Amino acid sequence: MDLEFSPEDVAFREEARRFIAENYPPELRAKIADAEELAKEDYLKWHRILAKKGWVAPAWPKEYGGPAWTTTQRFIWSEELARADTLPILPFGINMVGPVIYTFGTAEQKARFLPRILSGEDWWCQGYSEPGAGSDLASLRTRAVRDGDHYVVNGQKTWTTLAQHADWGFCLVRTDPDAKAQEGISFLLIDMKSPGITVRPIITLGGEHEVNEVWLEDVRVPIDQRIYEENKGWTCAKFLLAHERTGIAGVARSKRGVERIKTIARTEMDGDKPLLANPFFKRKVAELEIDLTALEYTELRTLASEASGRGPGPESSLLKIKGTEIQQRITELALEAVGHYGAPYFRGFGEGDNEHPIGPDYAHRAAPTYFNGRKTSIYGGSNEIQRNIIAKMVLGL
Numbered sequence: 001m002d003l004e005f006s007p008e009d010v011a012f013r014e015e016a017r018r019f020i021a022e023n024y025p026p027e028l029r030a031k032i033a034d035a036e037e038l039a040k041e042d043y044l045k046w047h048r049i050l051a052k053k054g055w056v057a058p059a060w061p062k063e064y065g066g067p068a069w070t071t072t073q074r075f076i077w078s079e080e081l082a083r084a085d086t087l088p089i090l091p092f093g094i095n096m097v098g099p100v101i102y103t104f105g106t107a108e109q110k111a112r113f114l115p116r117i118l119s120g121e122d123w124w125c126q127g128y129s130e131p132g133a134g135s136d137l138a139s140l141r142t143r144a145v146r147d148g149d150h151y152v153v154n155g156q157k158t159w160t161t162l163a164q165h166a167d168w169g170f171c172l173v174r175t176d177p178d179a180k181a182q183e184g185i186s187f188l189l190i191d192m193k194s195p196g197i198t199v200r201p202i203i204t205l206g207g208e209h210e211v212n213e214v215w216l217e218d219v220r221v222p223i224d225q226r227i228y229e230e231n232k233g234w235t236c237a238k239f240l241l242a243h244e245r246t247g248i249a250g251v252a253r254s255k256r257g258v259e260r261i262k263t264i265a266r267t268e269m270d271g272d273k274p275l276l277a278n279p280f281f282k283r284k285v286a287e288l289e290i291d292l293t294a295l296e297y298t299e300l301r302t303l304a305s306e307a308s309g310r311g312p313g314p315e316s317s318l319l320k321i322k323g324t325e326i327q328q329r330i331t332e333l334a335l336e337a338v339g340h341y342g343a344p345y346f347r348g349f350g351e352g353d354n355e356h357p358i359g360p361d362y363a364h365r366a367a368p369t370y371f372n373g374r375k376t377s378i379y380g381g382s383n384e385i386q387r388n389i390i391a392k393m394v395l396g397l
Helices: 007-023 026-033 040-053 071-083 091-104 107-119 233-248 251-267 279-307 315-342 366-373 383-393
Strands: 124-127 143-147 150-158 168-174 185-191 197-203 209-222
Touching: 007 040, 007 071, 026 040, 040 107, 071 251, 071 279, 091 107, 091 124, 091 168, 091 185, 091 233, 143 168, 150 168, 150 185, 168 233, 185 209, 185 233, 233 315, 251 279, 251 315, 279 315, 315 366, 315 383
Parallel strands: 124 168
Antiparallel strands: 143 150, 150 209, 168 185, 197 209
């Protein structure tokens, strides 16, 4: 979609593009291209570069360290990051708990946590889902009992992304077991090095150690690490999820995904013609682009609404549903495009110096990326739950 930008916005785009070209670590690009597993330091490298520039938290207010960009500049920045195929900044600190802290936290909490989120000194993970409380998050059972100036926390969290690297976690816990489901929940910040915390890996279909289960046994958490009021954590939870769902849409990176599919389909042959000339495949690509354009307009309307002072509403659920469905269609189409190269996917195929991925470079990540993409319609509140939210908030059902 072509947008009309002011001369100031055009200058900003050029500045952003130049900065990325001159500062994005080439070794990071090489590791991603070679499908190497990323270490904690790899994730933090680009974060620290952007933090030094003051560009790591585009949506944060200036008073808390944000760059004071306009909505249009934030849109341009997301497009340029996607265009350059940069490693996304992890959302748990910048996009999730940071806004919760500067919106609901005390002055002391803001001073303590926000600078370290910006700098990357503290790595955060999210403790929402539990084995019996995923889409029905309000049924969570992790308990926090007051003991003097501490809470004593016991329970289990699951699907905790990159918790093996985390310094801190933000968790929903039940502080009033007798209250109604959404009530009696509090929002705690927990030091992940606290005694009683055990992190166990869950290996994904793609073979990665990305998610974990986290056990909390008599973990002592100071009262001053609770955000907002006791038993009012659901307010923080809803605020966080609305912002998370808006970000999950991932329009800019999906546009790059479509371009990669086209590149593959121009190279892969279907008989004596490129795959992209196949009318059935070409139709799938066209339908994908049409839906993505519609989603982009919706995202822009949402950003404009936020710029006028309104927070994300039910449209964040719509963005989440359509955004993740499009992402899954992209990974499916990419896997279809690479054809038989995607079928013999074996992690660690071969030994030592003889280990070589099968097929062209663009095929190496098609299967594991497809596997990993199955989760997008589940996390951040499953798409079935999002449809219920839309039915209630928009249709009044």
